[in-house]
Amino acid sequence: MHVKALTALILSAAPLAAQQPLSAIDWLDDAPTRIAVTGSNATSTGTPEQAKTEAPTADTATTPDVEVMTLDSSTTRDAVGLLPSSKTGLPSNLWSASDARDVISALADIEATVPAISTLVSTLLLAEADPPAVSEVDDALLVARIERLIEDGAVDAAAALLERADPNTKSLFPLWFDVTLLLGDMPEVCTTLLNDPSLAQDLSQRIFCLARAGQWHQASLTLSSAEALGQINQRDADLLTRFLDPEMGEDTPMMPPPSKPSVLQFRLYESIGEPLPSYRLPRKFAVTELSGDQGWRAQIVAAERLARAGTLSSNRLLGIYTMRRPAASGGIWDRVEALQRFDRAITTRDPKSVGTALVNVWPKMKEAGLLVSFAELYADKLQGLPMSATAREVSAQAALLSPLYEEYALALENDPTFAFEAQIARGIAPTQVSDRRFAAEIAAGFAGQEPSERVSSLLKQGKLGEAILQAIALFQSGVDGNGPDLTEGLAALRTLGLEDTARRAALQLLIAGPSQS
Template sequence: MRISCFLYFFLLASPLAAEAPLSAIDWLSIKKNDVESSLKSVEKESSDTNKDIQVSTLSSDKFQSIGLLPVYVTGIPTTIWRNSSFNDLTYSFKSMPTFSYPPIQELVYSLLLAEARPPLDEPESYSFLDVRLQKLLSYGAVDPAIALIERASPVPNSMVPLLFDISLLSNNNMPACDPIFKKRKNRELQGELVYCYARKGDWLTAHLILKTESVLGDISEHLISLLNRYLEVDFEVDLNALLPPPSLITPLEYRLYEAIGEPIPAEYLPIKYSQSDLSGDNGWRAQVIAAERLASTSAIPENQILGIYTKYNTSVSGGVWERVDAVKSLDTALELNENFEEILQNSLEVFSKADQLSLFAKLFARRIYEQSFSPKSKKIAADLLLLTNNFELTEYYWRSEDIRFGLVSGDFSNVKTKNETENIILKVFTDPKMPFLVEQKLNQGKLGEVILNALLQFETGIQGDLKDLSESLSTLNLIGLNNTARRAALTHLVLLNEKQSGVN
């Protein structure tokens, strides 16, 4: 399993029972070989005890929970989707946007990656796993998607094409060819087979298959043209090769265009293609743009973003380079403690103007808070920390009358509100009420649907629908996602105030 590639430490699992922030790294470090050895020893012991007992494997699609985050990490029960309609869940996931606030987006990742059984009415084995994988890809979370599909090991035949596509999207560009070789007779995978033989170095076999398929017609003419140019065996002018790329390309076509020296900029493609630019092979600008796109969906850890921002010295200005310069300047100012206050203000304005304040907070909030000297910079740092999972560090900064103190500490006894939004938030955490429809769905065992609906309600709530804001936060609070509810409320207060008053 390619767990080493999956450093999903930006994702804080949100346990439903006791919501202490936990990292996925602890359990990901468990060696697969140790588990396999344990299973083999148990199997041998059972066999020695009674030779007459016949052992058969339970069908994984019926009984096995598939996921990366175990129950003891998330607190999310494996039956979270069991009683919901497959069609309803599919619609919910497909229509689900990229959420504006990181705490909500991180919870979505927890739901997608948690060990869970499929709905009882799943039409075909692994159909729900496919829905989860497609959603991860829509956020650009390629490496977690690879790790998740491999948890269904051995990878089911129906998912081999998807595994191959996902592997091509990864920035290490190591295609999953072994399953393709095992299914070499599959007429729908002949293009993939040609590519894999070429990557293996067996150019003759790749060429023979391609020529055969040119006659049989199992590969599109456009793909045949690309493969011919990739194999460099046909130097005649091919009209198909001169045509511009189609508006929707496959991962294989994307890699072929790259290989023949005509790369398609990932910034103009769906976000799942941005992962390939993180390697830096397509230049620093492409790498920075990819990092920022993936940061917008919380699909990249902040230390990797910081490393990309500070990788080189800039020689141009404007656009993305303005943010690169801001990061490098502030990073240097924090290390040398020179011109800190002025550079902080400038950097904050740059990221606020680009609507990337949450990203800025993840990169610098804690360091700024620990090194702030003036009351003004301390206030800025405290607000920024509220946008991160280190919000509790600010508990002693706020007055007890401030709603932010209540959300950080959990003590609302002295809180005095200033506006309707604060009134609603205070009521949510001091006198929460379960919406009737939510209670109905919980009684039906549809916890997953309840969470998804609450997240969608919150997104409309922050756009101005205060009823949805109230119901969504109340639901999250009452079903045990108190930490997520608090972080979401804090994020909303900070960003709402920033929009209304601008950067101070």
């Protein structure tokens, strides 16, 4: 496989301001106090007691340049990652005491309920770490990590991880095929498959690549043989028949869309002139709309969906929002217009215009689940501008959702509206509980509670990665309505040294609410 430098969708470093962990864990003693990664200007803003920083988190999915190299023969693929310990702060034995089946099961069950948790999940998926002690199938954990990245819409990151691992194996080739189809860059994967047909277990892939290579007669013969021998499912056969003979589609009715198409089926529907709307499909398909080939509206919908999941940077979202002026009104266009108007106002620095535009755009971005993206873009530019009381309140919320939340919290300590959030931002147990949803459970999580027995047991066994996944699962359960689990999840994150994650997750839950799908 040709090796080249990629700019993968990975996690850039964040401003971190974590407290000393509530209990001592060996790996934390060696964690870096600051991460130096392309694009970061992070410094700790805490007090001396709060100066120990947390490594395995980030604000955004903005990507540093990553040099991708193939593995030597002595390296186990399950250990492959794009983020070394020097950048994540996570130890190399993250998974080494675990059974791969337990890790894979836990990864499949967790959800990213707020952007801070999404960032932590992405860090775990991309981290370099020793393979699990027990694994019944080669590459099992790597396959599960890549599959999760793809499902989350982090297709660029999955592509980079595949290249790092060298995907010319039977376990990784199907993922490589799907990723290249989603990204629209097929020549290399098809050449590889045609040179070694044993890599693909699905004959549909070989037929597609034969056609792509101009070998139409061979593709047609292979399809006919596969149908006769029952080696291909009927939908794939029908789609490939129309793909190979476009004129046939002119005299036959449109094919009913599947509820869960494969990536190849998605592209075949597109090729025969019956594209499937990506917004009705799993998130990974949203990546195909980012080119704008299906129109600006589809591009915006896809960008918003990926930004909510933390797999599209805030700057790229802004670029798509501001490509042109909306020619319609209502729904998504009102949000685009409001954002563009605010962006123009913040450029002028006119306080009155900024305040008016801010009060207008904030609820629209909240409705779309994009307050954290908005705060990353604009919170710093809002600070210090004289505005109305309503606009100042919105500005304070943006500040608390921004990467510099702790620094801005210092100015809000004596503001009764935000005193609770300001204490959470500084890692202090609140003296009074806010009436906001989740506030009581969050306050308890910052009051020094010990982690759950399950998390403690995993730590004693040296299963740090599983302990982090369990803390995420508890947080998720708490967001779903099991209040004590939210408290335990936050307490566990703090005990594990993931202070920045705990604070940002709590603030995001309080101000922006749970993430949308």
